[in-house]
């Protein structure tokens with residue numbers, strides 16, 4: 001039997017998972033001066049630079065200021081075919097190392113007087129009726145926490161309609177890149193029955209590049225199968241790799257996520273925070289965190305707030321449905337989105353800030369029959 005340390009004090013809010021969504025919520029509560037008792041639990045024993053978040057941000061925005069790298073243009077290209085360059089004006093494509101985000105969030109959380117308990121793997125969550133406590137959380141180490149409100153931000157889900165699988169390596173190069181302020185967001189796009197693959201690359205310094213082969217697919221594969229494509233790509237572009245300094249990999253849900261039913265709210269990846277049509281979600285999670293913190297302070301209620309407009313959810317779901325029905329069309333469809341939305345239009349679309357005109361341009365550029373077929377399909381997942 002594990003020894004139990006009974007933490008009798010009932011927390012106002014318990015956040016299970018101190019990753020992107022959990023920390024973002026606590027950060028927004030602290031920014032608003034919320035003085036309740038907030039505890040975050042996470043299984044990790046320390047924060048590390050475990051990923052880089054990229055997103056489109058307006059030039060004057062806070063998330064632009066916090067980012068470490070920016071690009072004002074990007075490339076999207078079909079393998080052996082059409083090449084599209086987007087030049088941004090009001091936006092930049094930004095990238096933020098995880099350790100910068102964790103430091104920023106933790107220092108605000110500290111100011112809020114909240115507690116981050118690392119090394120706590122949550123084993124069970126129970127809804128209880130023991131006023132004022134409504135939730136009881138037990139960790140694998142036998143610790144027990146009570147809370148009036150709880151939110152699960154631990155990226156736990158069972159399945160999804162569609163996935164993004166990627167394997168990336170950051171390399172130092174022997175020879176500096178001639179024109180290094182460049183980003184290739186979807187290059188070498190190619191599709192087959194298994195899905196759509198592309199190379200995502202970011203030049204981070206004259207002699208440093210992140211190369212990340214990515215696959216959009218209905219079927220999960222081991223990200224490591226993509227690793228060989230890094231060397232092929234570097235050879236093709238005449239890059240001389242010197243040393244691999246970091247790698248990251250992931251299988252992320254796109255489209256509708258099945259996380260099972262709980263009587264408490266969930267957030268982040270497991271609540272469908274990643275945009276179905278792009279796989280991006282960092283800024284959407286920040287908008288969600290701000291709206292949720294606002295709601296909690298104002299009403300004392302913590303409900304799932306969806307920051308995507310229902311029409312965006314609908315169109316994105318339709319898009320995924322076409323990719324599932326006709327996987328070979330993926331590359332063409334993705335490159336047509338870029339062609340239909342030159343420059344800032346593409347940034348607005350990817351940032352979730354598309355205008356009606358942007359949407360109309362995308363809709364007009366799509367192949368009509370596959371989309372009409374997907375719309376007419378009687379048993380679909382589009383609600």
Ligand SMILES: Cc1cc2nc3c(=O)[nH]c(=O)nc-3n(C[C@H](O)[C@H](O)[C@H](O)COP(=O)(O)OP(=O)(O)OC[C@H]3O[C@@H](n4cnc5c(N)ncnc54)[C@H](O)[C@@H]3O)c2cc1C
Pocket residue numbers: 016017018019020021022041042043044050051052053054055120121122123153154155156248249250251252267268269270274279280281282283
């Ligand atoms: C390598 C990588 C790169 C990415 N890059 C981008 C990007 O460029 N742009 C973008 O928009 N999105 C990106 N994403 C997608 C998405 O933004 C991230 O996955 C994001 O971290 C999801 O936030 P989250 O809060 O749902 O989950 P996480 O940030 O993963 O947080 C979940 C937390 O829960 C903890 N946890 C899990 N189980 C338990 C348990 N039982 N008990 C206690 N704690 C637990 C974990 O340790 C973790 O800290 C990337 C994802 C990965 C994996």
